[in-house]
Amino acid sequence: MAKDKKQIRIALRNCGFINPENIDEYIARDGYQALGKALEMTPEEVIDEIKKSGLRGRGGGGFPTGLKWELTRKVEAEQKYVVCNADEGDPGAFMDRSILEGDPHTVLEAMAINGYCTGASKGLIYIRAEYPLAIERLKIAIGQAREYGLLGDKIFGKDFSFDIELRYGAGAFVCGEETALIHSMEGLRGEPTVKPPFPSESGYKGAPTNVNNVETYANIPVILLKGSGWFASIGTEKSKGTKVFALAGKVNNVGLIEVPMGTTLREVIFDIGGGIKSGKKFKAVQTGGPSGGCLTEKHLDIPIDYDNLIASGSMMGSGGMIVMDEDDCMVSVAKFYLDFTVEESCGKCAPCRLGNKRLYEILDTITQGKGTEDDLFKLRNLGNVIKDTSLCGLGQTSPNPVLSTMENFYDEYLAHVKDHKCPAGQCKALMSYIINPDACVGCTLCARVCPVDAISGEKKMPHVIDQSICIKCGACFEKCKFGAIFIE
Amino acid sequence: MAKVKSLDDLKKIKEEFLSKEELQKNGDKSLGIVQIKVAMATCGIASGAKKTMDYLINELDNRAIDAVVTQTGCMGYCYAEPTIEVTLPGKEPVVFGYVDEKRAGDIIEKYIQGGELVGDVIPVNYETIEEHNIE
Known part of the structure; x- marks a missing residue:
């Protein structure tokens, strides 16, 4: 690989190149050829190719994709389902949205290939309602694919029929977990259940169901067109592509x-x-x-x-x-993620529902400057209990941001509870704005911008901030022209 | 539209599309058409790509420049949205970042009409699947 080019675009190969609302542009870039090719192979051969490629689930778990397909294939049933998990919920993540908005046909094509391999005639895309543009483009894409006969009955003139429908989620983080996702599609509460049974045995409406993530699907057509050897040549020993x-x-x-x-x-x-x-x-x-x-x-x-x-x-x-x-406080970062988890916990199991709430409260106490060293012990202990006893992946991983920041930034936690200081200067309760009397010329600007009248002083004389009134908004700090105000 | 019944049908659609595109790209300069792609994913639209696109369409029309303006998905350069890709006849595509209406005007005047590179050009920093060979 050329040294100056550190990226290879496989899943994103068409994003930004084609008009996502025109199926011809997708076909012009070899779109739907992988499906045509797959239909000339046996399902076992296609699954074998995916297995040899070493592709693992891109939703986070990293389960081997080919193996998942094989498990669903092996279960005998009248009706099976193929599901695309487009319930992208991590804060700050938008990989799946970009693929769906930029290259919707790749997901449809890969789902059809999946349907052929697993023996499913129906595909469902579970997408959050917060992605209106992705939904719009998917609808257009499904319409065009049906018109071209690339979805529907007897695809490529073969004895294979497959169609796709959309299912909307209300944007709950836990619904990215596959059992919760399936319940949500069935119209039940989006709560996870214990596995086994795995969805490959009993999923949507009790039928064998294969759930894959958007990005996983986006890799499938390339694997079939370029070959599993090409794909497996990229990456590390156990993670390909x-x-x-x-x-x-x-x-x-x-x-x-x-x-x-x-x-x-x-x-x-x-x-x-x-x-x-x-x-x-x-x-x-x-x-x-x-x-x-x-x-x-x-x-x-x-x-x-x-x-x-x-x-x-x-x-x-x-x-x-x-x-x-360097300006980010790691205790606050952990608190931010915990706040998210507490909000998103479905409440079904106690460790996650109650444990995370308590974790959040301890973190809050620490950022308020009221924490003790004992709190750090409690954080670690409680975090490990939540990990070990929660029902699903959400609770089993939710203490990770706390535990990993404690592992790597223990000094910062100690500074909060022992010295009652926030080294990054982010925890408002732990910092104070102070006026240096030697630098202050008494211009009165700070006193005039202070929204709570916490600053007093005579004209042309050094001013003082009353810490009991100050709300730490930083307005004086920003306005001072003489650099006389500092943070401690 | 006739249904696609075989891989050959599919290849026919591909070739028809490509030959049409080839004609626009590599035709004699006087015949060639300027191609512009505007990154119109949620992120781009939120940064003003819709305005940029409308402006480009109107302004190219006002100046009677023969051009095709299409929308595409996210190119991945969030830091430089809105982004557009301009392909002049017979030339390699160039991606411009931070294209608000003013910059779009500059690009039409200086690059499309004058051939001079202006503003923030984003270099290609990835390999395509066609380019990547087994080592």
């Missing part, structure tokens, strides 16, 4: 990137991402969303793949990657 990441946060070139598995975080953040904004210092990168963890400087040279990320205390997740700099 590429991964799309939504690079966000304090990095210069935020955007959607697709890199071969095995690329290092350093290459992603500094070469592709163009380094940290405003010349600040890199502090951490969060991968895996609310289920993942924070990685630090010492992890920058680890090749990114499913297993290495887990060994480093984080996970691949669906592909959100949020970069943080």
